[in-house]
Amino acid sequence: MYNFQFGAGSMKRILAAAGVTAALMGSAKAETFTYGAYMAPSHPFHDRALEPLIEDFEADPAIEFNIRLISGGQLLGARESLEGVKNRLADLTFVVPVYNRTELPEINFFFQHIAFGPNVVAGTGAMLEAMYLNCPECIENYTAHNTVPLATGSGGQYxxxxxxxxxxxxxxxxxxxxxxxxxxxxxxxxxxxxxxxxxxxxxxxxxxxxxxxxxxxxxxxxxxxxxxxxxxxxxxxxGYPKGLGLMVMNQDRWSNLSDESRAAVLSHMGELSARATIDAYLKPDEELLSQAEELxxxxxxxxxxxxxxxxxxxxxxKSELLRAASESGVQNPKALMAKMDELYEKWVVIAEETAADIELVGAAYQREIFDKLDPSSFGIK
Missing domain, CATH: 3.40.190.10 (Periplasmic binding protein-like II)
Structure with missing residues (x-):
């Protein structure tokens, strides 16, 4: 028996991981959106990042929907996630860019840049700022496929x-x-x-x-x-991959929400990016190695x-990445790489202040990136 304590482990989160509708466990909302995840219910992303977000959404009166999680690839596999949300087989999903290289060339550029940013908190911050505030093509990668990237993060060290x-x-x-x-x-x-x-x-x-x-x-x-x-x-x-689509929503669903609801959703995305990157990917490494003998x-x-x-x-x-990016249709990979390098220096300073504290890192991602997105226009058709 594996003795991992992935998050609070409350019955509410266990039920959510099993695919039980969150609306049955919390405040009434106008609608329930389905999140189709390919990862197993035991994956720490669910317990440590997504399920706390589900609870936060339930408690936020400005958000017009609850989330029902269906995990384990029951609804969407890793390769089908983007296409599935595009066609409303699910309303939300987790996207791994490498399985959508043709559809998401700029996003896949981040994913492939594995050696960039040895400080994961800083590297993720630089990637997020480059993507959301300095790369309109990155957002268009998603909107061209009727989807919107609401939160993005990095995986753990490989x-x-x-x-x-x-x-x-x-x-x-x-x-x-x-x-x-x-x-x-x-x-x-x-x-x-x-x-x-x-x-x-x-x-x-x-x-x-x-x-x-x-x-x-x-x-x-x-x-x-x-x-x-x-x-x-x-x-x-x-190295570690960047550009993981933590919360990718169907664009029609996103566009039909009120400005107030979209603003409320975006206000939680900095914390989601921090929780996923740190709690769901970095910390489990330390915990697993500490139990090596037992396991x-x-x-x-x-x-x-x-x-x-x-x-x-x-x-x-770097040269191989630039060559591959140009061949795959990335519009200006040299400029994108240079922007990431420039932003990394800024984020190293921020990361020295935040360390790997979830609250501080989430606040930094929110302040520097997600608070600067306009809910009346970001990702709207």
Missing amino acids: HIYCKDPVESVEDMQGRKVRAVGAHARFVQLMGATPLNLPANEGVTAIQRGTLDCIIGPLAWMTSFGYVDTAPHILTVPM NLHPNAGDGSFEPLFATFSETE
Whole structure:
């Protein structure tokens, strides 16, 4: 039995994770919007980020709807999330940009820029400000598909974990590794073979012998079941993805809300971005490693051969990222990268003041980004 305490664990949040309508548990609202998530109910994003938001929405009289969460891919899988919300199979969803590279070229640029911003709080802040306030094309990526990105965040630092022991780059040669985007290129540098699989399909692939390792956040170990199938963890950090669509809404639904309701929704987005990035992705890494012996996990820091390889990869990745971005239709990738670099310096200063405090980080994201969006025009048809 895994002994993880993902959030308060109240019955209200447990019911929400199981897909019970929030309206039955809170104040009456005019409508209930469905949030279709591909992640398992046990994923910390639900308990630590989305379900607190559901409670906040219930308590906010200006917000005209409740949220019903249907998780575990019952309604939308990872690859179908954007298209599903576009066509109102769900009203809200979580979007992983790499599965929508054609539809979301600018957003996928953020996702692929894994080596940018070693300070995750600052890197996420720079990405958010670049996206929402300096990149109209980024918002148009979504609105062109009848969707609106209300909150965006970053995943945790990626690590390698395998079914068999791994301590060196040499150990990785010939192995098959679940990796997408820029991480797939890094896997190739190690002499391994990247496989493009959704994270929730990796356990079955390992059990069938078609996959050896995962490169991803450690939060996946409990949410997708890798604790038992890939217990050998390399603790070397290997970058993190940005631009995750935490709360993407159908544009018709968004446009039909009142200005007051849209303003109220936006007022909660800074905290959601902070909760998701810090509580749902960064903190579970520390918690899982602290229970390594109990869970029969085998973490190790490697033999020192991974760090110089990742440093070399980081130096060359910018030019590769710019080339790939131009080919995929990003309108001005050099300017977007330069803006992120410029904003990162600002956000490093802010992050020194906030550290990883959810309340302080959320307030900073809200003040510097989401409060500057006009609810009467942002994302409106």
